[in-house]
Amino acid sequence: GLAVVGAATLVAALVFGNLILSLPLGLGVGALTLQALAAQRTRASDADRDETLLLLQAATPKLRAGVPIDAAFLMAAEEAPTSVAKIVRRYCQRSGYVPPGSAEVMAREAGPLTQAIIAMIRSCRENGGDVATPFVNLAEMIETDQKLRRRQDTATLHVRAQANGLTVIAALVVLSIIFGSGSSVDYFRETADGRLVMLGSLTAMVWGYVILSALNARIGHA
Secondary structure, eight states: OHHHHHHHHHHHHHHHSOHHHHHHHHHHHHHHHHHHHHHHHHHHHHHHHHHHHHHHHHHHHHHHTTOOHHHHHHHHHHHSOOHHHHHHHHHHHTTTTOOTTHHHHHHTTSOHHHHHHHHHHHHHHHHOSOOHHHHHHHHHHHHHHHHHHHHHHHHTHHHHHHHHHHHHHHHHHHHHHHHOOSHHHHHHHHSHHHHHHHHHHHHHHHHHHHHHHHHHHHHHTO
16 A cells, blocks of 8 residues: 555656645545455455355255265365365365374365365264255355345445446546647646646546545445
8 A cells, every 4th residue: 555655646746746746646646545455355255255156056955865974065166166165175075184283274175154164074073963954054154244235335326336337437538638728728737837727626536436436435434
């Protein structure tokens, strides 16, 4: 984040000729970068949740039918070949000769739900009893969370549309100034006052997008 802020501030200072007034723009670009990284992590978590649900939906009928837990998840992994399924399948395939503690090492490359499944499989194998119910409950919890997430996405659709519209407007304004012709455009490109006006406008647009994105995230997690 600090590297992005520094680079954006330096570029803006070179373009607009004022280092101090370029700092708010650089901070806004840094905030947008952090928001994008947070959104990427959220999407990865959502993908892990979706793949986990597919695996559980394939495995739970087999567990209810009395299929041994390792065999049930091996068959489920064949039916739902996702990255989560590959990790669980590798664990189940090695269950007969994996030394103690290696399950935790294997799960480090996985998300928290995949780690939970591996831990649940190990616990059910060691303790026996009703092995289907814990996985059924986990699948129901994930499915409920998915429904809530879809409702949140619908609720934030308007805010996301505003933020995207703001980005399009800003891009059109910048392109018109860079490639346009005429005395009004020359004012923004060739005079110090015009460049400062453009810098202030870009800064306001960037921070407007940051605020709208933060509002969108706030609504999504409410």
